[in-house]
Structures are given as structure tokens and as C-alpha cells.
Amino acid sequence: MISAKDYTLKRPHSDGRQPSQRNPKTVALREFSPLLLGSPIQLQSRTLETTDPTKKKQRLQSLTDFPNEILLNIQSNFTQPQDLLRFSQTCTLLRELTDDGAWCKAYKGLVPRWGEGVEVGHLRGRTNVWRQAVMDDHLRKTVSWVAPETAETVKSPGTLSEPVRLRIDLKQATHIKPQHMQPSAATSEASRWRNIGPPASHTDPTIRTTLCAYMQTRTYKQRIEYQVAIYGLQDHGRPLATIPSSFWARPDIDIHLGYDFTPERLGVAQLMDVKQFPDRRDSQGRMRVVLILAFGDRNAAPLGAEDGDVQFLDTWLLIKVVEIFICDTLSAGDRKIGGRVETIVPNSRQEHIRGRAVRLYSTKDENDATAFHLEV
Amino acid sequence: MKVTLESSDGQVFTVDKEVAELSVIIKEMLVIEQANQDHPIPLLNVGAVELAKVIEYCEHHRNDPTIDDDEDYDSRKKPIEMDDWDKQFTIVNKEMMFELILAANSMQVKPLLHLGCRYAADIVKRMSPTEIRDLFQIDDDFTPEEQDKIEWEKQWTKL
Incomplete structure (x- = not known):
């Protein structure tokens, strides 16, 4: 289970030192913050601390370094099912976060009239019914979409190049009775x-x-x-x-x-x-x-x-x-x-x-x- | 009334209280720490560059109505509105915006957080999973079984 990172703020001056005591190195703020020039913000000190390792801020290496609540916020901006699906196909973390609750929210956004009031909390993590509902709804609206071949004829994933589309030749059609x-x-x-x-x-x-x-x-x-x-x-x-x-x-x-x-x-x-x-x-x-x-x-x-x-x-x-x-x-x-x-x-x-x-x-x-x- | 904020790298900024209070965290701290308002409020997870940008954002939006503290925020219900200033504001590189998102999350400046998340989502939209991984340095950690399911999804949806 991935937990959200702790980004809570600490109490002021918990180490008992004043700012001036903790700022041994001075740099010009203009270097990296031209936006401050001419702004109403009043700059009091132009110092940069580098000696205290506990205060050194870690730079993000990956999107997945974000706390989960941020990833969920990003995810909530996907209004198109295909974007949500691709997001979920990126890695296990994003796939876990794109659970059925997320798909349900997407459905409610896409079909608010019928999605409103539907509760699916009990489905979380158990099924993919809402993902199926959203994608099915999306695909049915996609004119060019055709059902893929049956499982027996699908090539192994390693050999897939272009998805195979079914073609119907009416000359070879069989009347079903x-x-x-x-x-x-x-x-x-x-x-x-x-x-x-x-x-x-x-x-x-x-x-x-x-x-x-x-x-x-x-x-x-x-x-x-x-x-x-x-x-x-x-x-x-x-x-x-x-x-x-x-x-x-x-x-x-x-x-x-x-x-x-x-x-x-x-x-x-x-x-x-x-x-x-x-x-x-x-x-x-x-x-x-x-x-x-x-x-x-x-x-x-x-x-x-x-x-x-x-x-x-x-x-x-x-x-x-x-x-x-x-x-x-x-x-x-x-x-x-x-x-x-x-x-x-x-x-x-x-x-x-x-x-x-x-x-x-x-x-x-x-x-x-x-x-x-x-x-x- | 002025409030002093201190970034993780020791930069100190003085801003109007109403500007600082766009941060839920600072607003709460100001209530708790009324007696110590002479001291800067240290923001241990926010660098000077990002703090300056956050303050710039808050200055511009100081008169905006506050956003409800909705933990189950979903932009599909309440899409974040972007004016021209916001669009200009988001013209930064990816790394900077990511730092801003973290800063906004840390300080609980919700409109900025939602704006940043929308920015990140807009980057990701229409990208394939491989492109997303490449851009954001995400490891493909799916098991072969999971890969098989995903391939089937791709086959099925033609996406």
C-alpha cells in the first residue's frame, strides 16, 4: 500500500534558532526569481541555507513521487475515458489509484443525469464494473470502433503490432436462422x-x-x-x-x-x-x-x-x-x-x-x- | 497587517496577512500562533523560488472567493477556471510546475494546487503510457500478467 508523504509544516523555530543564525550563505535572489522584482513583496533577507541536511528539499524524480492526493487531483482532470485508461496503464501505482471509484466519478462526469446519486463505495477494489461501463459507453459512441477478434485468434502481446480490425465481407456473409x-x-x-x-x-x-x-x-x-x-x-x-x-x-x-x-x-x-x-x-x-x-x-x-x-x-x-x-x-x-x-x-x-x-x-x-x- | 514567511532555504518574505491566508495552513497557524506573529513562519518544504511564485499567485487572487475545504475534490464537478493571468502564470517548465504543485499542496493553497494539477493533466492527456513514462521518469513495473491484461485493454479499446 502506498501512503501519502508527510508534507506537514513544523512549528516555527522548533530548533530555537532565529533565521539570521541559520543562514550562513548569501545569494542574489534576482538570479532565480525575477518575478519578485517590482512586486509588492518585501524582501527582507537574501540568504540560502545549505548546511542543514534536515532542511534540504528533495527534488522530484518522477511523477510517482507525488503524494497520492496530488495524483488523484491530477487524475480528476481527465474528462475523456481514453486519457484515464492510458493514465492507468502507466505503472502499478497509477493503476491502483485509478480504481473503480475513479471510473465511477468519470462516469458521473460523462453521464451526470444517470450517474448522480449512484454510490459505489462497496465496489472499491473489488471489480471493474465502472471502468467497463465508462469504456463501453465511450466505445459505443466511437463510430469506427469494431470488436476485436476472439481470444483464440488474438496474437500474443509480444507479437502485437497493429490491433486487428474485423472486416465483414457481405459476399461471404451467412444468413443466420x-x-x-x-x-x-x-x-x-x-x-x-x-x-x-x-x-x-x-x-x-x-x-x-x-x-x-x-x-x-x-x-x-x-x-x-x-x-x-x-x-x-x-x-x-x-x-x-x-x-x-x-x-x-x-x-x-x-x-x-x-x-x-x-x-x-x-x-x-x-x-x-x-x-x-x-x-x-x-x-x-x-x-x-x-x-x-x-x-x-x-x-x-x-x-x-x-x-x-x-x-x-x-x-x-x-x-x-x-x-x-x-x-x-x-x-x-x-x-x-x-x-x-x-x-x-x-x-x-x-x-x-x-x-x-x-x-x-x-x-x-x-x-x-x-x-x-x-x-x- | 503583515506576515513573514520563511522558505526552506532561509529566504524571508513579508506579505499582507490576507494574501498569506490563502494558504489554509498559514491561516490556521496564524490563529494558533497569534502571540508569535513577530517570528517568520518557516515553510520547510517550500523553496524560495516556489514560495515567491506562490505569493505572486496569492497576490493576484487575494480577492477571490475561498474554495470550500472539499477533500473529495473532483475537477469534473467543479472545473478550475483559468483566466488569462493564470494561463501566463503556468507558462513555466515542467519541473517548476511540479515544485509549485508540491508547494501549493504543502501550504494548502487549493486554487493553485488545482491549477497545477490541471496543468499536469493537460500535459499527460493524449499521451500514450510509454510517453507518460518517458516524460515523467516512471518505471514500468507491471508483472507479465498485468502486462497481458493491459495489452488486451489496448487491443479491445484500440487506444
Whole structure:
């Protein structure tokens, strides 16, 4: 553990000598302090002491010679995630100082609306969730960023020259149609499963695996059925888990919350985010996964009527945060899932959630209960 | 009212009390040592050059509102404001600014400390870890395992 250096001032004249007794050598101050000339500062003595080794000031040899509080102050000036990341990649001291608390502060600075009030003191030194959150947020905004190759094909660090970028050649693209979405899976009374909206994915850099999830739907005469299929990439054929709507939908309750899952509603649904937590497993070894599902109306009303601009926005009426534990390897055994669902009704909070991108962060409160935070 | 300050190398400076009191440490010492105000206040970690610069800064900012004693200071919440004078003031070499940061930290002249830290951060921004190490003489003390993680971070973020 690196501790801050002691820079406290000593009491005046603790050695019992007056300044004049301790100043054997005289130099011209003009030599090194031209700024003093003409200033209102009154110079009384032009002496320089060199004989007392206890008073000799050590010059800094390195940035890491600074006390920790100064390094943290310097660090707090980094407003861009990449600056903070590079700073943390310099040496072990700066990496230790750039802990998850620092990343959380960075996140709060970058996304103040959603970062405000989030406490992560309990996470300090334990995980890198905020670093991941900040970098993930940054990279998603970086248009040119492409996910790197999987761990198996990454060259050893010693041979890395230029990071390899994935290139997609559409001529060689393969149309992916998971088995359960084949026409044969459809029944006479229901349409076949189809994807709704874009998939959500999450890559965990520590175990270097990517989960990809799709919201899917099929329509019956009287109702719509949803499910979420989760794949462990690169296998797009066999889902690790399929989460049926019966797991999260409670029509009897949801209709009182302002949403009902009927075709007449003509609502929209979207899988907003998925996140895996490889280090969080239940007693059966299943991995924790959190999903966000959003349900709402397609709103054709103008956002600002006086402007005359008609904007089509999805106003989300119901947010479902689904916490499940799934087997993260394909196995022929029991594929049962377990977990819980939290329903958020934005309107009840006097909030209106619009937009296509929702990010999820979960934190623990003092009672070790999970609190969810969304970003639209 | 005047206050006398003595640098680590024995230089003595006399400044207005309100100027000296921009240093939290000196302000507290003046309260405690009311009876001994005839004696210079020794600043054992601050050389004459740096003390002169600190005083120059305090003279210019003597009428500024005081900064709250916020130990959990984060510039992202309250960015330090720099006027033209401050920008001129920071036109010094790296070593000098580092000494000033230490002096400001030692004397607890918080606006100057934040200004110096911003200066240091501005130097570091956009530098690669190797460039930071070279410029500030930092040893690369990562273990091979840590290096592996960092390489992966670089690979992942393209930074």
C-alpha cells in the first residue's frame, strides 16, 4: 500500500534558532526569481541555507513521487475515458489509484443525469464494473470502433503490432436462422418466431466471451408471445437459454401498471440491453445475466406541436429488468433458469423514457440489495 | 497587517496577512500562533523560488472567493477556471510546475494546487503510457500478467 508523504509544516523555530543564525550563505535572489522584482513583496533577507541536511528539499524524480492526493487531483482532470485508461496503464501505482471509484466519478462526469446519486463505495477494489461501463459507453459512441477478434485468434502481446480490425465481407456473409426460428417451429395457430429490433450484446473482457440476445415474438389470434433467446457467440445456432414471456410477464398485474400484452395494443417491445456477470454464480454454478426489456406505444404525436415537426418516438411504458441465472455452456442437461423480475413504470415516477438505447447498471446498496440504473 | 514567511532555504518574505491566508495552513497557524506573529513562519518544504511564485499567485487572487475545504475534490464537478493571468502564470517548465504543485499542496493553497494539477493533466492527456513514462521518469513495473491484461485493454479499446 502506498501512503501519502508527510508534507506537514513544523512549528516555527522548533530548533530555537532565529533565521539570521541559520543562514550562513548569501545569494542574489534576482538570479532565480525575477518575478519578485517590482512586486509588492518585501524582501527582507537574501540568504540560502545549505548546511542543514534536515532542511534540504528533495527534488522530484518522477511523477510517482507525488503524494497520492496530488495524483488523484491530477487524475480528476481527465474528462475523456481514453486519457484515464492510458493514465492507468502507466505503472502499478497509477493503476491502483485509478480504481473503480475513479471510473465511477468519470462516469458521473460523462453521464451526470444517470450517474448522480449512484454510490459505489462497496465496489472499491473489488471489480471493474465502472471502468467497463465508462469504456463501453465511450466505445459505443466511437463510430469506427469494431470488436476485436476472439481470444483464440488474438496474437500474443509480444507479437502485437497493429490491433486487428474485423472486416465483414457481405459476399461471404451467412444468413443466420436459429433452429427454433425455422418455419417448422411454427404452429397452425401462431406465426413463427421473429426477431424484434436489434440484438443486444455484452462482451466481458476478463473471460473474453460475448453474449448476444434477441427479443423475439410470435403472434396468436388473441395475444402476442415474446421470448428472449441468449446465445454464446460465436454459436448463433443453439441458444444458451430461452426466456419465455411467462417468466417476466404478469398480464394481470402489468395491465394495471399501464400495459397489456394484446394485439389490439399494437405496442412495441425491445430488448434494450444484456449484461453477463461471470463472477456472479448461483449455487448450481449458473451465471448471472441481466436483461432489460422495454414495452411501449409507438407514438406518432409531434414532440413539439408548435414546431410542426412530426417525430416518431417510442415511449416506453413498462421496463422489465430481468435477472436470471443461466448455464453459460451448451449442455444436454437441465436447462432450467432461475431468477427474478423487477418492473419499472416510468410514468409513475413522472419520467418519460424515450429512445432506442438503454444501458443498465446495477449496484448494491447498504443492504446488499441490487439497485438498477438505466440510461436512455 | 503583515506576515513573514520563511522558505526552506532561509529566504524571508513579508506579505499582507490576507494574501498569506490563502494558504489554509498559514491561516490556521496564524490563529494558533497569534502571540508569535513577530517570528517568520518557516515553510520547510517550500523553496524560495516556489514560495515567491506562490505569493505572486496569492497576490493576484487575494480577492477571490475561498474554495470550500472539499477533500473529495473532483475537477469534473467543479472545473478550475483559468483566466488569462493564470494561463501566463503556468507558462513555466515542467519541473517548476511540479515544485509549485508540491508547494501549493504543502501550504494548502487549493486554487493553485488545482491549477497545477490541471496543468499536469493537460500535459499527460493524449499521451500514450510509454510517453507518460518517458516524460515523467516512471518505471514500468507491471508483472507479465498485468502486462497481458493491459495489452488486451489496448487491443479491445484500440487506444
